[in-house]
Amino acid sequence: xxxxxxxxxxxxxxxxxxxxxxxxxxxxxxxxxxxxxxxxxxxxxxxxxxxxxxxxxxxxxxxxxxxxxxxxxxxxxxxxxxxxxxxxxxxxxxxxxxxxxxxxxxxxxxxxxxxxxxxxxxxxxxxxxxxxxxxxxxxxxxxxxxxxxxxxxxxxxxxxxxxxxxxxxxxxxxxxxxxxxxxxxxxxxxxxxxxxxxxxxxxxxxxxxxxxxxxxxxxxxxxxxxxxxxxxxxxxxxxxxxxxxxxxxxxxxxxxxx
Ligand code: KIV
Numbered sequence: 655x656x657x658x659x660x661x662x663x664x665x666x667x668x669x670x671x672x673x674x675x676x677x678x679x680x681x682x683x684x685x686x687x688x689x690x691x692x693x694x695x696x697x698x699x700x701x702x703x704x705x706x707x708x709x710x711x712x713x714x715x716x717x718x719x720x721x722x723x724x725x726x727x728x729x730x731x732x733x734x735x736x737x738x739x740x741x742x743x744x745x746x747x748x749x750x751x752x753x754x755x756x757x758x759x760x761x762x763x764x765x766x767x768x769x770x771x772x773x774x775x776x777x778x779x780x781x782x783x784x785x786x787x788x789x790x791x792x793x794x795x796x797x798x799x800x801x802x803x804x805x806x807x808x809x810x811x812x813x814x815x816x817x818x819x820x821x822x823x824x825x826x827x828x829x830x831x832x833x834x835x836x837x838x839x840x841x842x843x844x845x846x847x848x849x850x851x852x853x854x855x856x857x858x859x860x861x862x863x864x865x866x867x868x869x870x871x872x873x874x875x876x877x878x879x880x881x882x883x884x885x886x887x888x889x890x891x892x893x894x895x896x897x898x899x900x901x902x903x904x905x906x907x908x909x910x911x912x
Contacts, residue, residue, distance in 0.1 A: 657692050657733040659763060659783050659824045665692070665857070666846045672825070672858025674735075674848055675866075678704050678721045682863065683728035693848070694732040695765065695860060696722045698739045698793065702872070703864035710792050713739040715752055719759045726760020735785050736761035740793040746776045753782040763824065767791045769814035771821035778822030786818040789852065790830035798875065800851075802835035815839045815847075827860060828852040830877070851877030 655661070665672050674693035677683050678700045686694055700721055701713035722736045736756040743749035743766050753764045763783040766773065768791055774784045788811055789801045802808040811831060818826055825846045828836050833853030840847045840856055849856030861878060864870035868883035898904035 656731055659733065662692060662733055662846060663824060666844070672846050672848055674858055674860035676700075676860070676863045677725055678863075680724045680728040683725045683732070686863075687729060687731045691732055692858070693860070694725060694729060694734050696725050696734070696736040696761070697765075697862065698737040699862045699864075700737075701739075703862060703870040711740040713737075715739060715742050715755060719755055722756055722759040722761050729760070733763065734761055735763045735765050738764050738766045743770065743773055746773055749773045749777060750780055750782065753777050753780075757782060765827065767793045769817060771817045774818060774821040774823055784821075784823050785825045785827060785848075786815075786823040787827040787829065788814045788818070788831075789828050792829075798830070800830050800832060802831040808832070808835045811835060812839055812842070815843060819843050819845050825858075828856060830875070851875060 662672055672693060673691050674695060675686055675691050676697040676699055677686055677694045678696060683694060696718060698710040698713040698718065700717060701707035701710045705717065707713065718736055718739055722734070726734060736759070738749065738752055738756070742752040749766070756764055763785055764777065765785040765787055767787045769788060774786065777784050790798065802811050812835065815826060823845060825848055826843065827848045827850065828839060830851040833855065836847065836849055836852035837855040846857035848858040848860050850860050862870070865874060865878040866881045868880050868885045871885065895904065
């Protein structure tokens with residue numbers, strides 16, 4: 655079944671958890687379709703886990719457009735959300751133009767970091783659905799820390815959630831905030847919350863695929879569960895291939911035209 659914004663929103667009242675992962679290419683997208691994931695995010699983590707940039711701030715619109723196209727070619731069932739990268743939504747007009755580029759590339763919604771109700775509302779009014787993202791904001795934070803431990807900050811994040819829902823976000827990512835705050839926000843909103851480091855009470859969860867598959871080891875936040883160690887699997891396969899080529903064991907007659 656193809657997930658749409660409506661199907662994602664209907665999951666909250668039905669008590670069904672929304673399952674989201676990042677993906678940046680065609681083969682992975684096909685695998686995530688088979689795994690019945692609900693949302694694929696072409697996140698700006700692309701910059702760090704695939705392109706080798708130091709941070710997400712180097713990611714360009716061209717980077718996200720290129721990878722959104724690849725994901726769209728493989729996608730049949732997931733809702734495809736693409737990130738508006740750093741500095742691509744510094745004004746309403748720029749945000750609309752850049753979101754339109756992502757939709758032309760195959761995105762069905764865009765995600766933008768921070769509390770920007772005016773920009774969100776303008777995008778929604780142009781039929782460009784928006785997923786919000788509050789809490790830890792990697793595009794503008796220089797250090798990783800949990801948000802919402804202090805009462806004032808918790809209140810600010812809670813207020814931002816309400817403002818973004820009012821502005822028209824169809825869902826909201828909550829990154830690296832305390833579980834009680836995430837629970838309070840989740841209970842107060844009609845739209846689904848998608849947590850990453852925000853505890854189990856969110857309406858759904860998202861992880862960066864390369865973190866959960868063991869393909870990125872520069873750092874691993876506490877909230878990441880490693881579901882596989884593909885880095886080791888690939889390394890073992892490449893080493894075996896190297897040894898077989900060096901020893902003249904590959905190609906075998908089975909892999910040779912007679
Ligand atoms: O870019 C990304 O992968 C994200 C996730 C951290 C949600 O925004």
